[in-house]
Amino acid sequence: MSLSTRTRLRSMAVAALTLGLVVGPNSVAAASDAEEDPRAEVHEGNLTDCDGFGGGLLVSVGDDEQVENLPGLTYDGGDTSSDKHVTVTDVPDDIVVTAIVVKGGPGYNVYVPGERELSSEAPWEDLRSPVNPGGQIPTISHWFVCGAEASEPTTDPQEPTGEPEEPSTSESPGKPDESEETEPGAPTSESPGETPTTAPERGSSAPATTTTDAAPVVNDDDLASTGLSSGWLIGVGAALVVGGGALLALTRLRRRSTT
Missing domain, CATH: 1.20.5 (Single alpha-helices involved in coiled-coils or other helix-helix interfaces)
Incomplete structure (x- = not known):
């Protein structure tokens, strides 16, 4: 070389x-520059049940077993031997998902639909476990979905709280009551002894007739019942006349006897 x-x-x-x-x-x-998923709540340790989330276990995938209590729930990924993410693609309409738990490394993430910027309806994409101490996203070791059947809202018919209101009989202002209408010339319901007042027609110069009270009628029976009858006065006068005549005759007899 x-x-x-x-x-x-x-x-x-x-x-x-x-x-x-x-x-x-x-x-x-x-x-190692991985960040936590802001849609999830991070927890340390392990979790395998739905206690505290409401409902029951719908789907559960782990190393040892795979449970599908709701076959209508579909998902992609989530293989515990190789996948770091799982996506729940569809859920039946009559099912409400209360939580999705994804476990990996020393902790797990809890996803609650409708919270922490997570959509309230499927699909829920790229769900994963928390970042491990090495700053990386670990492979999923276990994940499951909690939920229950959607309950239909029950609306009980409300009972009436009070008696039904009676229809109002009040007439509009200025409109006379039909029951009080009378024919022209018919007597009114005024007290006896009073003469009704008739107003002159518009444009007429005739004076208005005023109401006058009729003079009370004296009943003779009422005076008799008080004991003030004139019969006893006649009897007393006759007695005085007879007594006076007797006294005069007695006086004359005395004068004759003395002479």
């Missing part, structure tokens, strides 16, 4: 080493 060839190979080796020193750290930094 010539000197020029050795020099050229040495230069290439130095360049490769320099490139490795420059690119290598950047590659590691790029691989």
Whole structure:
């Protein structure tokens, strides 16, 4: 090998080493520059049931078993041997999903539809586990979906809270009541003894007739019932006349006897 060839190979080796020193750290930094999913709530440890989320287990995929209690729920990915993401593509209309849990590494993510910027309806894409201590997204070790049947809203008919309102009998202002209309010349419901007042027709110069009270009629029976009858006065006068005559005759007899 010539000197020029050795020099050229040495230069290439130095360049490769320099490139490795420059690119290598950047590659590691790029691989570990993962961020947490803002749509998920991060937890440490493990979780395998739906307690606290409501409903029951719809689908569960793990290393040891795979449970599909709801075959109508479809998804892509989620293979526990190789996948880091899972997408729930469709859910039956009569099912409400309450939570999706994705476990990987030392923690798990909880996704709740309608919260943390996660759509309230499927599809839910690229669901994953939390970032591991090395700053990378680990392979999924277990994931499951919780939910229940959608309950139809029940509306009980409201009972009336009060008695039904009676139709109003009030007439519009200025409109006379039909029951109070009388024919011309018919007597009104005024008290006895009063003469109704008739207003002159518009344009007529005749004076208005005023109402006058009739003089009360004296009943003789009322005076008799008070004991003020004149019969006893006649009896008393007759007795006085008889008594006076007797007294006069007695006086004359005394005068004759003395003479």
